[in-house]
Amino acid sequence: MSIQASVANLYYVKGEEGTLVENEIRKIVASLVGITEVSTSNTKSSGGSSDFDEACEIEHFIAGQCEIGQVIQSCSTPAFLTDKRIIVLRQIGMLSAAQANELVEYLKEPLNTTFLILVGGGGRISSSLEKLLKSSSALTVDVSVPSGAKAKAQWLDEKLNQANVKMDLKAKELLLDHIGEEVDRVDSLLETIIASSDRKAKITPDVLLPLLGAGGGVPPWELTDAIDTGDTDLALRKLSRMTFSGGKNAISILAILHRHFRDMFALDGSGAGNDAAAGEILGIASTFRAGKLRRQSTKLGSEKLARAIVLLQEADLDLRGRIDWPAELIMEVLVARLSRLPAQGVQRR
Helix, strand or coil: CCCCCCCCCEEEEECCCHHHHHHHHHHHHHHHHCCCCCCCCCCCCCCCCHHHCCCCEEEEEECCCCCHHHHHHHHHCCCCCCCCEEEEEECHHHCCHHHHHHHHHHHHCCCCCEEEEEECCCCCCCHHHHHHHHCCCCEEEECCCCCCHHHHHHHHHHHHHHHCCCECHHHHHHHHHHHCCCHHHHHHHHHHHHHHCCCCCCECHHHHHHHHCCCCCCCHHHHHHHHHCCCHHHHHHHHHHHHHHCCCCHHHHHHHHHHHHHHHHHHCCCCCCCHHHHHHHHCCCCHHHHHHHHHHHHHHHHHHHHHHHHHHHHHHHHHHHHCCCCHHHHHHHHHHHHHHCCCCCCCCC
């Protein structure tokens, strides 16, 4: 998170994860109305600040769904029966260049009783507004979550420091694994940790585990990586989290697995000598992913790849009603069989 000094009554919340963004808006509004503690457990995803609406004069707009003149008129209207008027404008990437310029003109001489919170989203913001937001006139809070494991660990460290929560390395690893893709759960989990433990003591896995609840969904590559390494138990756990926490149905997971093995099958015998060549054959820009597929394709070989395609086709027929099994069971059997391929010997006819 990066915060710049605030000169004007202007705030910019940057990030893509809806709940984290809304949590930050609530914190800003809470600070403006003098509330020292704010819960993030009842945040509204796109509506408003709920319990703050009665504590202050606040209006909410979404760029692209309102006229910029409405926003500026609200910003230019003095506060009534209160000393502050708060305006929240979301999806500012949807503002046209002309609309952004109108907003920038207002911000050159803003009303001192109006506090404007601009929220990212909707695409790249106009250059004039971007230039203004990069200046020292706006307090900028970046709640973007990095994707890499190392960067995400650093992001969690920053969240823990802000919450004044001490946690050992094993507990941090457990927390990151538990939330998976659902990073928006971190704030509410930290609230639970703070309320349920000694703030001075370092949180360990034993203390953390009972507070976690159900695990969050995981990205597809965690499932395919577990299958590729032949770790059946891990693959089944990842499958369960994709299904029950991530909300993916059997057909969508089957499509992920089919693409994974189809790409490896396409590389088999292709003559791709390096990762870049593999990427060109598959039509993907990521040489990292292409390299993983190329190495796993070589490791499995033609017969195991052909067997994987057959298993995927059979699972597809089973999901369409060939057998009277629950979809979850069909997928568990498929994932178990696919994950055992790396360790199996080549079958000879």
